[in-house]
């Protein structure tokens with residue numbers, strides 16, 4: 117009897133109607149049942165995450181987000197269960213050291229595969245306990261005190277970079293002298309991270325090209341993760357579908373990315389070279405891999421080889437494009453603001469002679485370097501250089517999407533009662549537990565209350581003119597490296613690269629834009645990459 121009823125109902129029109137009703141019910145639940153109806157935003161965004169996906173697909177989500185915050189205020193609903201916050205004060209709440217807001221499912225989409233298994237790295241894991249143990253085990257390798265030991269590794273890549281600039285472009289007329297500087301800065305950033313991690317450059321700078329298609333592969337991955345990350349479930353049907361993983365595990369399909377293949381090869385070489393007995397003193401130049409392998413020796417169960425591999429891959433994934441983007445921003449903004457360029461060059465020229473590394477001159481040997489590089493210790497406190505780097509990080513943050521976290525169970529109140537000339541305004545918002553919430557540096561950095569007037573303008577002076585208290589506030593709200601327990605562990609390394617490369621290039625060349633009328637092009641696929649940044653180089657002087 118009941119079966120007759122069910123089969124009688126299961127006609128095509130009835131099933132279609134049921135489907136339409138369920139879909140409508142689900143959309144309405146998304147819009148009104150998730151506890152976010154009180155937060156303003158584009159109407160469609162409340163119904164489906166496909167809206168976010170579409171915005172990201174168009175490759176300028178940072179522009180869309182800035183416009184949304186201008187229109188709707190500091191808290192904007194960008195999905196059925198997702199909000200973006202542009203209020204700098206929210207950084208402490210969302211990314212605070214207690215780590216109560218865990219990373220969202222956006223991050224595991226970024227896990228690269230090795231033998232059909234996703235690599236859980238420092239960057240992409242959502243497991244806070246695991247992350248804490250992993251980070252504590254290797255934090256020392258990234259510490260400020262370790263930088264001095266990394267300096268020679270950065271120097272060797274800078275020298276290779278300058279040599280290529282000399283041989284290929286410097287002082288050349290016509291099309292021959294036009295250097296795609298943006299591409300070269302990327303070659304530099306990739307080679308530095310290879311050198312720091314494995315003591316071996318892959319050869320991007322030496323060959324002037326994308327070796328083994330690594331840059332192209334990462335670009336593809338970023339295009340994929342930025343879009344799929346808006347609806348992470350799709351990843352299970354595409355890159356991480358179980359059949360694909362299984363075929364990969366049994367060697368019937370090779371989906372190991374070139375970055376992982378490169379890292380694994382280097383690890384294999386290192387392990388083959390390792391002596392049977394431990395040396396009494398560690399080697400003088402310890403790269404990241406040797407430090408990670410030391411962690412493996414201390415705790416082989418936790419830091420097993422797959423994890424060591426994940427750590428090296430995280431360096432390459434998180435440390436190459438981001439640094440290249442910031443370097444491009446520094447040079448580009450300087451070229452677009454000649455008065456800033458003049459001030460910076462004057463500061464660098466004014467450095468004392470001993471700011472240059474002449475350590476090897478004590479040794480009267482053929483290694484004498486007539487063109488020494490500045491030392492980190494001598495440039496790290498230069499006020500204008502520091503202001504330029506901070507301002508470039510502020511105006512063009514490398515990460516171009518909100519750094520998504522999940523609000524803790526029990527929910528949270530964001531905002532405060534604000535007082536202005538018109539009296540008190542209650543701008544508090546209740547965010548239910550489980551909501552995806554995040555700040556994007558692109559919107560946070562436009563806060564006039566923190567960063568001063570005309571925040572859309574590149575003006576390094578704002579970091580110098582501000583009072584000590586304001587400077588502290590600005591630095592704590594500079595969100596380019598994230599904040600809290602999951603903030604960038606490689607920040608010091610990238611600063612080392614910037615503080616060394618910028619003086620090296622500007623000390624050697626006068627740079628001009630190849631075509632002043634041509635703006636760079638921007639492609640935001642999680643990382644906000646620029647292209648079409650071409651220059652000419654004229655040799656200034658030999659030190």
Ligand code: HEM
Nearest residue numbers: 238239434435438439442514519597598602604605606610
């Ligand atoms: C200008 C250069 C860089 C920028 C702008 C940058 C930006 C960031 C940001 C925003 C995060 C936090 C992501 C989040 O919360 O979702 C992060 C994390 C991370 N970065 Fe960087 N980064 C840079 C350079 C580097 C370098 C050179 C390395 C490696 C040597 C590196 C390794 C990492 C790692 C491993 C994490 C994950 C940290 C954790 O969760 O514990 N980054 N970076």
